[in-house]
Amino acid sequence: MNHLLIAPIVLPALVAPFIIMTLRYHIDLQRIFSLASNVLLVAIALTLAVQAADGTVQVYELGDWQAPFGIVLVLDRLSAMMVLLTTLLALAVNLYAIGSKWDERGANFHALYQFQLMGIIGAFLTGDAFNLFVFFEVLLIASYGLMIHGGGARRFQAGVQYVVFNLLGSTLFLFALGTIYAVTGTLNMADLAVRVAELPAEDSALIRVGAAMLLLVFAIKASLLPLHFWLPASYANAPAPVAALFAIMTKVGAYAILRVYTLIFGPDVAVVEGLVGDWLLPAALLTVAIGAIGVLGAKEIGRLMSFGAITSVGTLLTAIALFTPEAAAAALYYAVHSTLAAAALFLVADMVRQRQGGEITPQPVMAQSGLISVLFFVAAIATAGMPPLSGFLGKLLILDAARGDTLVIWVWAVILVSSLITIMGFARAGTLIFWKSHGLQHDDTIAEPEIELEQVDQDDAPAAPRAPALPFVATFGLLAGLVALTVFAGPMTRYTTATAQDLFAPEAYIETVLANRDRPVVDPAKADGYGSDDSHDDAAQIQEEGH
Amino acid sequence: MELLLASAVGLLTAAGIYLVLRRRTFPVILGTSLLSYAVNVFLFASGRLVTNAPPILNKYEDIAYSDPLPQALVLTAIVISFGMTAVVVMVALGAFLSARNDNINMDDTAPAQGEDA
Helix, strand or coil, X not given: CCHHHCHHHHHHHHHHHHHHHHCCCXXXXXXXHHHHHHHHHHXXXXXXXXXHCCCCCEEEEXXXXXCCCCCEEEECHHHHHHHHHHHHHHHHHHHHHHHCCHHHCXXXXXXXXXXXXXXXXXXXXXXXXXXXXXXXXXXXXXXXXXXXXXXXXXXXXXXXXXXXXXXXXXXHHHHHHHHHHHHHCCCEHXXXXXXXXXXXXXXXXXXXXXXXXXXXXXXXXXXXXXXXXXXXXXXXXXXXXXXXXXXXXXXXXXXHHHHHHHHCCCCCCHHHCCCCHHHHHHHHHHHHHHHHHHHHHCCEHHHHHHHHHHHHHHHHXXXXXXXXXXXXXXXXXHHHHHHHHHHHHHHHHHHHHHHHCCECCCCCCCCCHHHHHHHHHHHXXXXXXXXXXXXXXXXXXXXXXHHHCCCHHHHHHHHHHHHHHHHHHHHHHHHHHHHHHHHHHHCHHHCCHHHHHHHHXXXXXXXXXXXXXXXXXXXXXXXXXXXXXXXXXXXXXHHHHHHHXXXXXXXXXXXXXXXXXXXXXXXXXXXXXXXXXXXXXXXXXXXHHCC | CHHHHHHHHHHHHHHHHHHHCCCEHHHHHHHHHHHHHHHHHHHHHCCCCCCCCCCCCXXXXXXXXXXXXXXXXXXXXXXXXXXXXXXXXXXXXXXXXXXXXXXXCCCCCCCCCCCCC
């Protein structure tokens, strides 16, 4: 067993309590340990990605209990890619949080941040459905703390909504898992894949209920249309670095949909036929549409970015809902792009808010206006899908992959029109925030009295205080990631294509996970009278009677 | 027993959903608690209902046993829902103390709170 597989989960799990218990009042040391842990996580994730790049599937059996009886962690191309993306995003966001001093505005930011990373990485690595639930809870409970970091009435109120919504999601997750366990007698994903495929068609009612409930849970996480109501208020009111990190949280939902509905309830599994694709695609298209309308109508920059995030997650789920290897490859490319782009947008939104507040109205020119407007422009065209950045390539790949589908007209129409509306929305916001403000200084007649007052202040002030460089470095880092994604689009799409082919041919995954299932539970040399055959029979009996 | 258990799960869920749809935080928290009780009982049932049977297999004779796995799942679920309820109570309390209002709805037209600490 390769112990490196569990390292990205154990490391933050150790660093977080260490920060709480010994560094509670030393913000500098907290920052050092949090950043060091984060850099180490990137290194581990890179190593894992290199190991997984040739398509080998590695299994880590926790406590040396073989699957399907114990919990396993599984590393394949998909999970390696998502873990690497998480750690890179987390590093940039961590730098931003330190540079902008967001981490000083409340207690325990860095400890919660590490727990959050542990939960997200664990969710990507686990090969067990119940363990997925546990890691969801780990990342959620850390996100509750991060969401209300810094306090304030509106943030707390948004926090209550966020917590309650996710508590309901967790309850639904447990109902789904209970149903699935009742039918199949297992919760290991690879074992589920084998057992669901063997289910007779007349027994499909319960498993269909379970699969549908599971889809609802992941749709809540991914903020798919009828279940997206938690997202705008939560993301707009969350502290900016937290909102930027949450860009990966919707992808956890999308990842879970992609994993579960290719591995367990795959497109050719008879008992759940027509369940997922038929519902997911229209819902995803509506999500894209509502997100674009929200971008156009937003009056506050945080909500603008939130609806931008909804649009991109809708586009991502559209690609996933097509359920073909080509579409999945496009979806993975777009997932990396949209995570980085959404995070960059939230960071830019925070820079604007720090200087002039969140309202999208013309206000006096803010400090570093030129630099911020460049960042806003790049992040906005990347999100909207304009050339030359990766958003354009991602959307192109998705449109291309949709060609064979029966709903191709709808996919093309919705994605293209909503891209146009998104561009208009971002252009409107950018114009009001960055350009109209220049007009204000020269033309006082349109300025409201309130703004004139502030203008006087600004004229009196000698010069804008120099802003710390670190937030800009972090945001530029995310945008550099987008540029790299564009430049290395060739290797990246080859990787995502190979990943998508693995997903739609999960035999290697299943065989690797279940390779040890016949290994004796009790070592015959050590235990008298308990031969390997007996213990295997007992184990099989548990599984049988679980039916 | 099946009828009793099924109706208990159904009643708890119905009451939980009704309470979650209220507009103030206290009933909503009670509702999520009821829902978590419902799901715990439901998880027990997913291992089939057996009374007075050990969760151990007997390799010498064929006697009834209860499935130990759902019991482990329920234990995990209880711990998690307990912790989550504590968190939601604290967050709701924070919201009530800072906003002087325990309404769960938010006024979306008011400015979001990103700029101040």
